[in-house]
Structure formats: structure tokens, C-alpha cells
Amino acid sequence: MQILIIEDEPRAANQLRSKLAACNFEYQLLDIIDTVEDAVLWFEKHTAPDLIFMDIQLADGLSFEIFRKTDIEVPIIFTTAFDQYAIQAFKVNSIDYLLKPIQQDELHHALTKFTKTNTTPSFDPSILKKLLDSMQTTTNSREGILVKEGNGFAQIKIRDLLYFYSEDSITFGVTSVKRYIINETMDQLFSSLEPNQFFRINRGQIISKNAIQKIEAYFNHRIKLSVLNPRDQEFIVSRQKTSDFKEWLNR
Structure with missing residues (x-):
């Protein structure tokens, strides 16, 4: 299986690779990308991978900007440091996520889910808006x-x-x-x-x-x-x- 990692923290990307290896998950890592801009350019030049691990907060903004600039039709596992309230939108939209710091058993469960299904999650703009609104609510209260x-x-x-x-x-x-x-x-x-x-x-x-x-x-x-x-x-x-x-x- 070919995977792409979109993550702006090298340490987090390396930890994810180590945990993937510990899951005995056979994969080919195509690239590690740390910005929205570079991700958009990558998708313009390459064939889509089988699975994407995507952080929400990248070096130049929220990863959701990628979806506004290019079409992505492959399964995505989001990795995020946001709290439970903010990520409830993912459950509604049938998109899986891993809360940082990533736990080995949760990663294994997410991989099992994606290897046993051929369905591709669809991205509902209204759900993404709810997510962004929930982030904003958390932000304004601190x-x-x-x-x-x-x-x-x-x-x-x-x-x-x-x-x-x-x-x-x-x-x-x-x-x-x-x-x-x-x-x-x-x-x-x-x-x-x-x-x-x-x-x-x-x-x-x-x-x-x-x-x-x-x-x-x-x-x-x-x-x-x-x-x-x-x-x-x-x-x-x-x-x-x-x-x-x-x-x-x-x-």
C-alpha cells in the first residue's frame, strides 16, 4: 500500500513511521509534506496514494485548505492535537482520526478499518465548517x-x-x-x-x-x-x- 504523510513536525512524522512499522503494516512511503502549498503541488504532479495521514495544523495553515484547491478521493486518517469537542465532526462525516500523541492500538484499529473497506469517505463542506466553527469557539474562550x-x-x-x-x-x-x-x-x-x-x-x-x-x-x-x-x-x-x-x- 502506498501512503502519503502530510505533517509539519518531523518528530511526529518519525513517530508515526515507527508506529506503522510496529503494526507490521506493509507500505511504501511516497513522501512527507509539511505545508498546504507543497501538498497541492504534490497532488498536481503525482498519482494519488492509497491512504493519507494528514495533520490538521500545517506550517502554513489548516490542511482543509488543500481540499479547496485540489480534489482528493482517497481515504484519509487525520492526526490532530485538537480536543474531543472539535473532532466530533469527523465522526459525522465518517472520517477517521488519531488524537496526538498517537497510541499504538488506535493506529492499529484505524489501519484495520481502512484495509477492510473499499469505500472512500466523502467530504461534506458543511461538516468541515462545523469543525472550523468548533475550533473557533474553543479559541475565543481561552x-x-x-x-x-x-x-x-x-x-x-x-x-x-x-x-x-x-x-x-x-x-x-x-x-x-x-x-x-x-x-x-x-x-x-x-x-x-x-x-x-x-x-x-x-x-x-x-x-x-x-x-x-x-x-x-x-x-x-x-x-x-x-x-x-x-x-x-x-x-x-x-x-x-x-x-x-x-x-x-x-x-
Whole structure:
């Protein structure tokens, strides 16, 4: 069986490959893609695989954008860090999903389901809209975040966070005076933040509008940002996100 992995976190993609091997699942991996843009280009140039593993939050936006730009008529197993409320829409639409971190038995069950059926799930736009609406509802309700502080924990107001970044698989949140460790992945974190206030400028950084001090053109059609309390971080908006970033600034 030929499979395609659409996932923007290399560690998650490698873990999925290891778990597939542990399932004794015979497959040929065609490619690993990390952006909506590259996925659309891939489908334009290649024959569709037998099965796709697709993350929801990619480096340049939600993977649902892929369906708006190209036709996909093969089974998909979504992988997601979103909560149970957000993914109820998948059950209505007969699309399977795996909640991160992926469990071996759940992966095995999903593979068994797809190898025993020849049916192809259809994508109902109204169901996808419900999913996006549920994500938005979750996003708008979050006001605080639990962080590690000393031997315990503390709650920080979301409005006090200037930016988030990932380093060595650890997520950090930075205020004007301090850096905190956050026990969430970048995908989990970004899915819960107010989209008009925070923007994921690349795979490893999420920025608040309140943090931006200066915006400069950068080589290869990218944008460089000067921010408050940078802590030796360099903030470069990826080429794929430059257009969306400019639009976000105008909201």
C-alpha cells in the first residue's frame, strides 16, 4: 500500500513511521509534506496514494485548505492535537482520526478499518465548517495558560504573552520579563489562541501583535520582525506565510 504523510513536525512524522512499522503494516512511503502549498503541488504532479495521514495544523495553515484547491478521493486518517469537542465532526462525516500523541492500538484499529473497506469517505463542506466553527469557539474562550514555575505551576494571562517558540521539543512562552515552559505542543497551543491576536510565523514560533516593534523585508520574499524581549531569538516569517501575515496585520 502506498501512503502519503502530510505533517509539519518531523518528530511526529518519525513517530508515526515507527508506529506503522510496529503494526507490521506493509507500505511504501511516497513522501512527507509539511505545508498546504507543497501538498497541492504534490497532488498536481503525482498519482494519488492509497491512504493519507494528514495533520490538521500545517506550517502554513489548516490542511482543509488543500481540499479547496485540489480534489482528493482517497481515504484519509487525520492526526490532530485538537480536543474531543472539535473532532466530533469527523465522526459525522465518517472520517477517521488519531488524537496526538498517537497510541499504538488506535493506529492499529484505524489501519484495520481502512484495509477492510473499499469505500472512500466523502467530504461534506458543511461538516468541515462545523469543525472550523468548533475550533473557533474553543479559541475565543481561552484567557489563561498553565506554565511551570519552580517546583510548581502558575497561570499566566494570555494577553501577557509576547510570543511562543519551540526548542529541543520544548515549548516556551515569553512575557516582557520572563520565559516559561509550557506543557503543550505548538499545534495544541496555536489551536487555542485568538487568531486575530496571535500568528504562527513559522513552524517553531507564534507571535502576538503586541510584541512586534519593527517589520522589515528579508531575502527570499520573507519578512523579518523585531520584537519585545527577543531573548536571542530571530523572528522570520516563512515565505509560505508572508501573504497571510500581511493580511493578519490589517485585521
